[in-house]
Amino acid sequence: MTSPKVPLARRLLLRNRGGFLVTVAGVAATVSLLLFLFAVHAGVKDGSTRYVRTAAVDIWVARKGSDNIIKSSSFLAASLAERVAKIDGVVAASPLLRVISKGEVRGRPTSTLFLFGFDPATRLGAPNEVVLQPGEIVLDESFARKYHLAVGDALTIQGHRFRIAGLSQGTNALLSQFGFVRFDDGGAILGFPGVTSFILVRTRGDRAAVARRIREALPDVAVHEADDFVRYHDEELDSGVLPVFFGLAAFGAAVGGLIIALMLYSSALERRDDYATLKALGAGQGYLLRLVVGQSLLVTAAGCIAGALFMCAITPLLLRAIPTLVLLYLPRHAAIFPAALVIGALAAIAPLRVLQRIYPGEVFRA
Numbered sequence: 001m002t003s004p005k006v007p008l009a010r011r012l013l014l015r016n017r018g019g020f021l022v023t024v025a026g027v028a029a030t031v032s033l034l035l036f037l038f039a040v041h042a043g044v045k046d047g048s049t050r051y052v053r054t055a056a057v058d059i060w061v062a063r064k065g066s067d068n069i070i071k072s073s074s075f076l077a078a079s080l081a082e083r084v085a086k087i088d089g090v091v092a093a094s095p096l097l098r099v100i101s102k103g104e105v106r107g108r109p110t111s112t113l114f115l116f117g118f119d120p121a122t123r124l125g126a127p128n129e130v131v132l133q134p135g136e137i138v139l140d141e142s143f144a145r146k147y148h149l150a151v152g153d154a155l156t157i158q159g160h161r162f163r164i165a166g167l168s169q170g171t172n173a174l175l176s177q178f179g180f181v182r183f184d185d186g187g188a189i190l191g192f193p194g195v196t197s198f199i200l201v202r203t204r205g206d207r208a209a210v211a212r213r214i215r216e217a218l219p220d221v222a223v224h225e226a227d228d229f230v231r232y233h234d235e236e237l238d239s240g241v242l243p244v245f246f247g248l249a250a251f252g253a254a255v256g257g258l259i260i261a262l263m264l265y266s267s268a269l270e271r272r273d274d275y276a277t278l279k280a281l282g283a284g285q286g287y288l289l290r291l292v293v294g295q296s297l298l299v300t301a302a303g304c305i306a307g308a309l310f311m312c313a314i315t316p317l318l319l320r321a322i323p324t325l326v327l328l329y330l331p332r333h334a335a336i337f338p339a340a341l342v343i344g345a346l347a348a349i350a351p352l353r354v355l356q357r358i359y360p361g362e363v364f365r366a
Helices: 006-014 017-054 080-085 141-146 183-190 207-217 226-240 242-270 272-280 285-321 331-347 352-356 360-364
Strands: 059-063 090-105 108-118 136-140 154-157 160-168 177-182 198-203 221-225
Touching: 017 226, 017 242, 017 285, 017 331, 059 207, 059 226, 080 090, 080 198, 080 207, 090 183, 108 141, 108 154, 108 183, 136 141, 136 154, 141 160, 141 177, 160 177, 160 183, 177 183, 198 207, 207 221, 221 226, 242 285, 242 331, 285 331, 285 352
Parallel strands: 108 177, 136 160
Antiparallel strands: 059 198, 059 221, 090 108, 090 154, 090 198, 136 177, 154 160
């Protein structure tokens, strides 16, 4: 017998339009969940690492055992920058202080800020072109939206009042956002002047050779070239967050597959007479299997389209309702759709036993 045509599969599906729509909605919800999870992961990864990736820094000097600015502590003497600056091949070296603190806006506490104090003379580690005066701060734009702040407004951090001089992008790590102040203001917030977290180095010539000279001159510190420092951040995020997202994605995919399998199984039971008629007309088991797979692919494709359209519609609303939420859709996320189709095709296994037990003679039942 010839291979099943799409119209036949579609007619069998649409004979129970309620079940078809419910299944499409279930698949769409699963696809939306997967898109959301991967977009959140990509957004958090970008917001946590873009500052490091785009900083005009060739070498990061930190305390031994510290290899990122998010989850590791590092405290060095700020005067160490002067020693690094004298090493051959170093163009500039300046301290960068990291302080973790809450702020206060209109008398109410804010969420946690990662504050970075950079040297205004060298501007190594500065987030943008804004020139900060004493008592000024550059805030992440999503943090500013969350608390209805704008350039010119003020907030208080550890009893110090700061005027917002600018907003930064790509500095949102979801659970906390970045802020940037002058190094001396950062020291005042920390309460320990002369302390820094990192030494930022700009070099000329062979960067690896300069890094080697710094290690030889300062054996008690960690010296990270820029590419390695970025990689450490990626690995830190992937090892801590990615397994959780993949686990949730796998669970969501399994739920979507079960929804399709349940729909196909119920359809096989409800359309038992139709399948018996097809067998009486000479349809083999292979033909019926291809017919069921066709139905599965149709409902999965419809669910994928509905899920993608739903995310397109709801993303602006989510970002407006949750200012600190960061969603980044990447081309590789499109792999969700063929993966969903594969899961849908595998779900066609569910009604196989029902189809095997259907006999052509059933069509003649009274």
